[in-house]
Amino acid sequence: MEINSTHSHAHNRLSVGGLLIALGIIYGDIGTSPLYVMKAIILSGGNIINQDLVYGGVSCVFWTITLQTSVKYVLLTLQADNNGEGGIFSLYTLVRRRAKWLIIPAIIGGSALLADGVITPPISVSSAIEGLRIINPDIPTVPIVITIITLLFVAQSFGTQIVGKAFGPVMFIWFAMLAVLGMHSIFSHPEVLQAANPLYAYRLLAEYPGGFWLLGGVFLCTTGAEALYSDLGHCGRDNIRVSWLFVKLCLLLNYFGQAAWLMQHAGESVSDKVNPFYGLMPDWFLLTGIGIATLAAIIASQALITGSFTLIGEAIRLNLWPRVRLRYPTMVKGQLYVPSVNLLLWAGCVAVVLYFRESENMEAAYGLAITVTMLATTVLMVYYLKLRKVSKVLIGLFLAVYLTIEGSFLVANLIKFPHGGWVSVAICMALVTVMYIWLRAFFIKRRLTDEVPLDRYVDALKELSEDQSIPKYATHLIYMTGAERRNYIESKVIYSIFQKRPKRADIYWFLHVYTTDEPYTMEYKVHHIVPNDVIKVDFRLGFRVEQRINLYFRKVVENLVENKEVDITSRYESLSKQKAVGDFRFVVLEKYLSPENDLPWQENLVMRAHYNIKDLTASEDKWFGLDTSSVKVEKVPLIINPVKEIELKRVI
Incomplete structure (x- = not known):
């Protein structure tokens, strides 16, 4: 016999409203990466603008977004849904009968994603607020960042549907702005489009001095891909895939636009100029552009927050987390709010802001943990593809390609460990410890x-x-x-x-x-x-x-x-x-x-x-x-x- 359910499935179907909610909820992290990716690549590559560095950097970004975000997550991983739900724990639920040891990558990957959720809001909001220093160099950013983060976490209790509808239009304006600014810059140096040739990326990594270690900066362009999968239940696969076509086009136009702007300043030091992202803006638009960027960066943390709620809900069901209170702010399917986790994430974010203070310092802690999550997802996806009876040749190709890509990103990110990466690793290990204790205690009690x-x-x-x-x-x-x-x-x-x-x-x-x-x-x-x-x-x-x-x-x-x-x-x-x-x-x-x-x-x-x-x-x-x-x-x-x-x- 069935108990009547009041959940609605409407928001998971392809619709204008669903697309708008998807824009507002899941693309903040990926969508605001143009604020710092190209600058991070140039600074890590010697700080002097040259063609090999610029073309190679934007080529790496192009192929990372294509292979990692588009192919692995949007095309492949989104297929691994558990009745409409996504995330690494949902994926583990689908394949756990294949091998008992798969709980290990599930725990490590889930903990790493939660740890990254503590870093994402501070770096996103700080990057945007620091843009105001172009107008007022003495503006105190830390109090403003903490205030904004606090308001964002307070807003979670109203549900992601409300948040998505409020943020969706802002993110649409943001992505449209990225595309327009990028196209305008590309017209001044159209030759930059040839950087889509993967040969430029290969030359940067293999021949440029210290080129391989630049992957730590390149990786920042795809850090939100895992949260995209975790938020599958909030938006639906069709809404994510269709909206991603628009998002990817806008991102690539802006990245190539920044590369075109940088080439017009070849031979100069990037620190002598403004952030290449803001360099695309004409003077009359600068204040408006900073305002829109600030709003978009605030929204960037939303993807990890909603993804964290989903992860905790599934972890409880898998006996990996204490039975904390769960709330459903709306009657719409997928709308989950976990008050205790919301409070813990807020406290962690405030601590990160107070410790690092500047977004440049936070970059050292950002991205290291999420590479571990992506590797864990790759391992679980191999077993899912086996479950779907995919050809062993294709499974082997998938494993070889993504172990190589993500393994390289992990190694390149390891240099961040002593400069702040240890913070996200420490948070990850603490979460792994809690999950291990809860799972081990469950089996001890059940055994006897x-x-x-x-x-x-x-x-x-x-x-x-x-x-x-x-x-x-x-x-x-x-x-x-x-x-x-x-x-x-x-x-x-x-x-x-x-x-x-x-x-x-x-x-x-x-x-x-x-x-x-x-x-x-x-x-x-x-x-x-x-x-x-x-x-x-x-x-x-x-x-x-x-x-x-x-x-x-x-x-x-x-x-x-x-x-x-x-x-x-x-x-x-x-x-x-x-x-x-x-x-x-x-x-x-x-x-x-x-x-x-x-x-x-x-x-x-x-x-x-x-x-x-x-x-x-x-x-x-x-x-x-x-x-x-x-x-x-x-x-x-x-x-x-x-x-x-x-x-x-x-x-x-």
Whole structure:
């Protein structure tokens, strides 16, 4: 049986509105790269403008965007959608049955992408705000950057649909401006278009002094590609692919336009001139251009923020992250907001701004982590292509091409490590540690969780229900159970009913929630263990469905009453005459690590870290969306491995 879903799929279909939302949500990072890519290449290449450096640099940018963003992500990776959802964890869900070890690249790649989300907003906003120094060299940028970032994170609570509609028109103007400025500059030096020949890129990397290490700057033009895939569920594949045609054209026109402008200043030092991006602007347009660039750079952080929410939601479903509260600001499919992650990202971004202060310093920390994510995606894509029965020759070609490209980018970015790259690596390792702890603790608990047949306790439950000497606890007593098998429940539930405090009730309900690999499944099954006395309900909910068990259970009860499968009338004699509905009470059992455990030191360390982190997250009743006025939370000891031998001597 299905529970009605209110999610809308309309925004995923190709439409003008969908294209506008895509522009506003996912292209900020890639779209604002012209602000700093060409300048970074020239500065890294000796700071003197020459044809080999300019033509080679823009050629590398052209082929990086084409091979990395267009071919790998837009054409290939977007096909690996899990019922419309994207991202590295969604991709892992599709292929995890192929090999258990694939969880390793999934964890590393997801952590690296989240770490990069802490660097993207500061560098994007700082790059734009620092453009105001052309007008006022003494303007204090740090307070302005922190204020803008704070407002951006506050806006997340309204949902990405609202943000996308607000930002979409701005980004359309931004990309149109990029194209117009680029074309105007190309007309003054049309020869620059020959740099599309990959020979120029090869000469730069193979023959130019230190040319290979320039890939660290080149890579900045494609850092937003992974977020593009993560935001698949927010915009839909068709909207992303069609809008990318427009975005790519505008970006390339601007990059070649900057190259044309640079060639008009050959032999000069780029530091003696303004940023080549602003060099394209006529004086009368400079103030307007800086304003539009500032707005676009503010929007640039949106792709990583929404992608981070998606990643965390999927990580929770994969038992890689604590059960933090998820919110759905709108009724539109894919609109997810994670308050705790929003707060953590904001704090991280503010810390990065205060530590680095200048965007030039942030570039050293930018891009290193995301190369790891791209390599992880490549590994998972190989298994996805195998799953789709793609030719082994084509799979081998895909693997060879992208391991070479991304491996080269990774090596080139390693020189950033001592100059700030260690910041993103440290954040990544911290996130990997949390995910490892949560996954390892899950398997430790599951390995030794004691489940018992419910049938064995049916008679005892009926006797307890009829025992007038025990005060009635509730008319309907509902337990959340993790036991997946139909007629099984955890022994801790039996302990709570019979030993913790005898709980007499008229009807005992046991609810189990199974999270499916599909994002929006909403189904349930009812098992009448003892008709009208002991009932188990199994919910099958998609990994993107909000946990609102209180609401779903009420819907199930209404359905059962309508079908005359259960009588919820109060069994108190005075209330029964009035046809009053009996009271419902949930019992949620929260485990704590018992001091009686005798675990190996590694597992003991993992479990203690697990419960320390859990103390900072939402309680079980809040996670399941239960009505707190009718919930009893009980602490039960988790004795994973009790001490087996106790030497205790009696003395007289």
